[in-house]
Amino acid sequence: MIEIKHLKTIRALANTGSLAKSAEWLHTTPSALSHQIKELEIKIGNPIYLRKTSPIKFTAEGQILKDLAEKVLPEIQDSENRIKDIKHQNKGKLRLAIECHSCFQWLMPAISQFHQTWPMVELSFNNDYMFDAMPGLAEGELDLVITSDVFETNEFHFEPLFSFDMVLVTSPNHELANKNYINAQDLTQQTLITYPVEPARLDIFKYLLLPANVQPKKIKKVDQTLMILQMVTADLGVAALPSWAIKEYEEQGLVKSIPLSKTGLQSELYAAVKYREKNRAYLQSFFNISKTVSLNNLNNVKPIKVNHN
Missing domain, CATH: 1.10.10.10 (Winged helix-like DNA-binding domain superfamily/Winged helix DNA-binding domain)
Known part of the structure; x- marks a missing residue:
């Protein structure tokens, strides 16, 4: 009335x-x-x-x-x-770059769900910063970077997504294929296939090879995960990749995976944004969707334990 x-x-x-x-x-x-x-x-x-x-x-x-x-x-x-x-806040742009080049297995379903939730947010990928994306975030060319490289800063917020196992991937008949685990010395006579980034940024160097002062016999740099796996299956070298990225290939008997070190090698993935932007509703939604999709769909991944002290 x-x-x-x-x-x-x-x-x-x-x-x-x-x-x-x-x-x-x-x-x-x-x-x-x-x-x-x-x-x-x-x-x-x-x-x-x-x-x-x-x-x-x-x-x-x-x-x-x-x-x-x-x-x-x-x-x-x-x-x-x-x-x-x-x-x-429903409207905006989300320009992404990915430093984790095996990420598409979980990222594409996450983006599909994000687009359904936030149809007015224009999402795009920037391939100009494929292997070193943080400068693009600093310069305002990007809005979000998927990365494993975390550092102390007042400029960026690193949202923890999940942790995962890095493993050495070999062909089934490779001399290292039946080892219980890989130590640094095992790689001194191997060709290591990596992404085209500085070795110090790669987990296998940061946490296994450099602490032991060891170098592989040869390094081949390849910019696509699929090409890396094809080279491994052809016995052209070995590679360190996330366990979830090679699951289908291993189930088909095309590759073998071996833990890196006796205790394994854990890596972590983060979503980096400008600190002042981190509370935007659609960014918070992207964080939550990414965590949920990855934890529900990937093999051997865990939430990252955050120290709030």
Whole structure:
């Protein structure tokens, strides 16, 4: 029976004290406003204010409506503002780069789910920063980077996604294929196939080879995971890859995987964004969707334990 427009009219009458000024306040004509008031009075069965009083004096029914307007309209305005804020965040651009080049196995389903949730966010990949993307994030060319390289900074926020096992991948007949685990010395006579990045950024160097002061016999750099696996199956070298990235190949008997070191080698994956942007609704949603999809669909992955101290 009582509509928002009626409450706005009551508030205008209370604030201005006259029908003419209320009409101006509400960007309408006095006759249109008078018609609306009569319509409301018919609905409630009594006048809402005393005619020919200046300023306007409300009847008992009008005072109830005035009190209701003062209570409800600010809440409606607040809700409208919050909806506008959310709607504003619904729109935007999410320019991604991936330093984890085996990520497409989980990232594509995550992006599909993200697009359904945030259809107004324009998502794109930037291949100009394939192997060193953090400068692109710093320069404003990117909005989010999938990376394993985490460092202390006040500029970036690194959202933990998941941890996973890095394994050595060989052909089934390779001399290392039946070892229980790989140590650094096992690789001194091997050709190691890697992505084209500095060795110090690769987990197998950071956590296995460099601490032992060991180098492989030869390094071949390849920029695609599929090509790396094809070279491994052809016995052209060995590679360190996430266990989930080679699961299908191992199930088909095309490759073997061996733990790196006696205790295994754990790597972690993060989503890096500008610190000031991290609380954007669609970025928080991207974080949550990525974690859920990866943990539900990948083999041998775990949440990253975050120290809040």
